[in-house]
Amino acid sequence: MEVIGGTAAFIYYLHLYTDILKPKVTSRLSPESYTPFKLISVTQDTADTSIFRFEIKRPRFDNEQEKLVDKIVSQGAWAVNVKDHLVQTFRTYTPIAYKMGTEVDEQTGARSGYVDLVVKRYPSGSLSRFIHGTRVGDQIEMRGPILTWPYQPGSHGRIYMIAGGTGIAPMLQIIERIINDPMDNTKISLLYGSPTEETIILRPHIEKLRAEHGDRLQVSYLVDRGLAKNSDNVQLGIPDRSAIEKFTDEFDKSASDIVLVCGPDQMMHAVCGTRPVGSPQQGPLQGILKDLGFTSASVFKF
Numbered sequence: 001m002e003v004i005g006g007t008a009a010f011i012y013y014l015h016l017y018t019d020i021l022k023p024k025v026t027s028r029l030s031p032e033s034y035t036p037f038k039l040i041s042v043t044q045d046t047a048d049t050s051i052f053r054f055e056i057k058r059p060r061f062d063n064e065q066e067k068l069v070d071k072i073v074s075q076g077a078w079a080v081n082v083k084d085h086l087v088q089t090f091r092t093y094t095p096i097a098y099k100m101g102t103e104v105d106e107q108t109g110a111r112s113g114y115v116d117l118v119v120k121r122y123p124s125g126s127l128s129r130f131i132h133g134t135r136v137g138d139q140i141e142m143r144g145p146i147l148t149w150p151y152q153p154g155s156h157g158r159i160y161m162i163a164g165g166t167g168i169a170p171m172l173q174i175i176e177r178i179i180n181d182p183m184d185n186t187k188i189s190l191l192y193g194s195p196t197e198e199t200i201i202l203r204p205h206i207e208k209l210r211a212e213h214g215d216r217l218q219v220s221y222l223v224d225r226g227l228a229k230n231s232d233n234v235q236l237g238i239p240d241r242s243a244i245e246k247f248t249d250e251f252d253k254s255a256s257d258i259v260l261v262c263g264p265d266q267m268m269h270a271v272c273g274t275r276p277v278g279s280p281q282q283g284p285l286q287g288i289l290k291d292l293g294f295t296s297a298s299v300f301k302f
């Protein structure tokens with residue numbers, strides 16, 4: 001036992017203080033295999049949530065790998081799998097912002113970009129604690145992009161988004177995609193539930209987008225407790241039947257409007273039913289949205 005314990009401690013020491021066990025950083029996305037990425041910055045957002053920026057590198061000229069990455073990213077919302085190389089487990093995260101490094105930097109001649117992951121730290125969480133323990137300059141293995149929701153501009157008149165906690169991540173990615181595309185006139189309504197105002201993730205950023213694109217982006221927050229008095233778009237409550245009925249009262253099936261839902265299991269269960277674990281299937285539509293007369297065709301569960 002002592003020999004095993006000593007060996008484990010030695011490997012842990014090697015990992016922490018040397019680069020011997022770490023794969024060489026390539027920072028090149030690959031949907032087919034895990035590749036190491038360098039962490040270039042960490043920005044704390046709420047008490048337990050931070051934004052982790054990883055460097056993306058691109059070879060001087062596109063090859064098949066880059067073409068495949070671009071193709072997947074162009075098809076809609078996407079995520080990455082992040083691996084803990086020590087215990088070989090992975091979890092999925094949705095980049096809230098990214099720059100794929102398609103353009104050549106005039107000063108360096110290199111092509112580089114970044115991918116931003118917003119990660120909430122769970123006290124007993126395996127991967128979220130691993131990511132939060134990573135230091136700037138260190139590396140982490142990722143695989144992707146993985147297409148999570150196919151999207152084509154113009155395919156929906158309005159997108160209704162119901163999010164809870166880190167469920168804001170895919171919504172933000174889609175909001176940015178639509179707002180930054182001058183050819184895309186899709187309208188968006190976001191209903192974002194959070195325990196308190198302090199735990200609303202990336203609120204200043206969401207509010208900036210709302211201020212700049214108020215004609216196309218409506219945002220309302222629901223908080224369980226601790227309502228501040230001076231917010232025009234925050235209300236006390238949870239995404240229950242009356243809140244969702246009011247939120248979707250202008251839903252127009254003939255304009256191909258759609259409802260996207262992403263949040264903790266408890267919220268998914270109540271709003272639309274959870275997705276089958278480890279399956280690409282959506283599972284049957286249940287909960288409040290079903291009771292309100294929605295069908296699977298106009299609801300997508302992340």
Ligand SMILES: Cc1cc2nc3c(=O)[nH]c(=O)nc-3n(C[C@H](O)[C@H](O)[C@H](O)COP(=O)(O)OP(=O)(O)OC[C@H]3O[C@@H](n4cnc5c(N)ncnc54)[C@H](O)[C@@H]3O)c2cc1C
Binds near residue numbers: 120125166
């Ligand atoms: C498509 C997809 C995209 C995702 N995008 C993001 C993202 O952008 N940012 C992000 O932070 N997470 C995201 N997640 C969730 C993420 O993949 C992990 O499940 C999460 O980080 C917890 O992993 P863990 O290993 O730390 O916790 P685990 O070791 O798996 O769980 C340990 C404990 O943590 C708690 N816990 C874990 N997950 C949750 C949860 N979702 N809600 C409440 N309690 C929980 C539970 O108490 C659990 O018992 C996404 C998931 C999917 C499927």
